[in-house]
Amino acid sequence: MGAHDAARRPQVGAGHLNDRVARVVVDEPALEKPFDYLVPEHLGDQVRVGTLVRVPLHGRRVGGWVRELDVEPPARVALKPIAKVTGWGPAPELFDLAEWAARRWAGRLPHFLRTASPPAAVHGLPPAEVVTDVPVGPVDPLMGEALRRERSLLRLPPSADAYPLVLAAAALGPTLVVAPAHATAQLLASRLRRAGVPVALLPREWARAAAGARVVIGARAAAWAPVPDLAAVIVLDEHEEVHQEEASPTWNARDVAAERARRAGVPCVLTSPSPSLEALAWGELLAPDRSTERAAWPIVDVVDRAREDPLRTDLYSPKLVDLVRSGKRVVCVLNRKGRARLLACGSCGDLARCDRCGLTVAMDDDVLQCRACAATRPAVCLSCGSSKLKVRRLGTTRAREDLERLAGVPVGEVTGDTDALPDASVLVGTEAVLRRVDQADAVAFLDLDAELLAPRYRAAEQTMALVARAARLVGGKAGGGRLLLQTRLPRHEVVLAALHGDPARVAAAEAARREPLGWPPYTAMAHVSGAPAAEYVAALQGVQVMGPADGAWLVRAPDHEVLAHALAAVPRPPGRLRVAVDPLRL
DNA sequence: CGGACAAGCTGA
């Protein structure tokens, strides 16, 4: 472009009649209002809806996304030109989805647009790979059925492989797959690639996804990946909590992916060995026949610790010691995280529990207090009346030493902070060990009750998820996979569900417990905290506000529509307000 | 959000 042309470029604020005008959402969370800018002629071919740009605003330069093109700017506003094109951004339909998500999880639009944008600037797209044909063999009838429906929840036992489902979906057209972990996505991506299916693995291959791949796959944020001509959506292990963002806004990739499929009018399949109540409420359940599913769960040994030896408070039953001595690859799980200390009766060994809600209680000024419902009672055992309560607190470090001594084999310890997996056939760890190890002969839960009785409303579901993850490491009954569950609650539905390979038992019990108490998914909840929380919740209308407890409030509404409406109706006071919709840990 | 500008507080 010569100096002559440059001189004819519009001056700031001048605006030629035929200049295009772009409406831009700026990347300033506090600024909800979009601003209009001129599209300079030399950038014309690079500016589309979704493009990432830099624009002048109030004397500085900010990032933003082109929301709309050729808009009618408000009168009497001198438009400035877009300063720079940063690169490709979210596809137009993802803007609507981001707006929906911002409302659903009471977050800001730019937050979701950032998630839907490439991790590094993308200036051009690679050529789309040519799809010859997807090598899909005979499709499993259940998987085929799932893909014929608008939305289905496919209960795949722990040892089942989701790969054929992904392949069958890919035969329909471009498929979005959301996996619970990047490693899972990576593994599936390489299998697909070996089969000749063009794959984009997110987040790295954002540009490849935008150019058009047959399968776009990744963990949580991949729910926002570009997928031109989307034909199917799959969410693997929908029950996994990692699908939900921990920081506020606490959006869930399962829900985003499902909404995306609904908007695109394409089939959405959620898979899980033990579906969440949320998913059961969302779509139709498809499950293998009882005997098939049962066989795909491992052999389960239940050690009833109360019956075996009521006086024992240690964690090493003879069965466990035998297992550890057997020379097999054994993973022992002991979740020592959580500040709560468990109290056990010194006479009968029973755990001290709340007489109202059944959760474990803590000693507080010589009385027992329930952390869930705040009920108090005298410090005596409910089973035998003894007032001799002992604190039971065991960590993986201690368990490792004990096991090594008892079994006479080297034992390694694995927690969330462990870097390299210890080179030992027997491992003891927190639940992190179940993510770090992918194969074992047996998994033993040293103290399943610490999970079952955790003072959280989702405790049973969360425990079932852990058991399912353990079941995946050891495989089905045919391969000899074993789970050892040490518990004082052998009739608990989680124990029975594992024993019978029947996760519906947990769902039924959970539903019966939560519905009368008004817990999700029968209601919609938000946890509101931070300095301005008091002022904010006081102004909420049409919802139930509970609290404060520890400086935080719980907001409850009959459904998410009502909750989102109420949360959006009140302007946010200045300061750090945290709103966590669908809190998992209450 | 962050700059601009206006209204209020302090000090000599």
Added chain:
DNA sequence: CAGCTTGTCCGG
């Protein structure tokens, strides 16, 4: 009344 803090407004 300068010089500074604090508050409110607004951006294209």
